[in-house]
Amino acid sequence: MAESGKIDPMHQFAIEPLFGTDQLSLGGFNIAFTNSALYMVLAAVVLWIFVIGGMKRELVPGRWQMAVEYMTGFIKNLLIANVGEGGKKYIPYVFSLFMFILLANLLGLLPLGLVGLHPFTFTSHFTATGVLAIMSFSIVLIVASPSMASTSSRFSSRTARPR
Numbered sequence: 001m002a003e004s005g006k007i008d009p010m011h012q013f014a015i016e017p018l019f020g021t022d023q024l025s026l027g028g029f030n031i032a033f034t035n036s037a038l039y040m041v042l043a044a045v046v047l048w049i050f051v052i053g054g055m056k057r058e059l060v061p062g063r064w065q066m067a068v069e070y071m072t073g074f075i076k077n078l079l080i081a082n083v084g085e086g087g088k089k090y091i092p093y094v095f096s097l098f099m100f101i102l103l104a105n106l107l108g109l110l111p112l113g114l115v116g117l118h119p120f121t122f123t124s125h126f127t128a129t130g131v132l133a134i135m136s137f138s139i140v141l142i143v144a145s146p147s148m149a150s151t152s153s154r155f156s157s158r159t160a161r162p163r
Contacts, residue, residue, distance in 0.1 A: 013124060036122040043122075045106040050099065071099065093139055097132065 017032035023030050054068025061069065075095045079087035103121055109119025122128045 015125070031139070035120045036125065036128070039104065039107055039120045040124050043100055043106055046103050046107070047096070047099050050103075071095065089143060090140075093136075097136065101132070 012016055015034045015036050018038060022030070022032045024033075044055055051068060055062045056062070056065055058065060072091070073096055075098060076088070076091050077088055079094060083090070090152050105121055108119050108123075110117045110119050
């Protein structure tokens with residue numbers, strides 16, 4: 001990586017197995033615990049701590065609760081402005097997804113090189129963003145399907161009246 005004073009900027013994108021798990025396999029597929037998986041777990045744990053810390057529901061909220069409420073309000077206003085009132089049912093998912101990606105990117109910005117570690121941003125890999133996109137698309141289809149069916153049946157019953 002930094003032999004002879006040279007720094008390889010592409011090293012930050014390398015996915016490497018950790019904790020001696022490079023030989024683990026299941027059905028012929030390598031299932032090693034990698035630096036990408038470690039940073040995903042770290043982002044999920046930080047998100048969990050962030051949300052749990054803001055669930056105190058005090059009459060006069062503290063800083064932590066205000067931060068969680070501010071981010072939740074931001075996502076709510078974003079969804080209402082772009083989707084309408086029907087977007088309120090997506091607030092928990094969009095909040096989780098937004099905060100997960102934000103925290104993942106912020107973890108990748110930490111100056112861990114000062115202590116000998118190399119920061120890793122898993123959102124720079126197509127597989128991570130692709131899985132999140134497929135998951136989002138599937139959730140929207142599953143959640144929206146019942147409401148779309150009832151809307152289309154109401155619409156067709158209004159327009160298809162015989163005269």
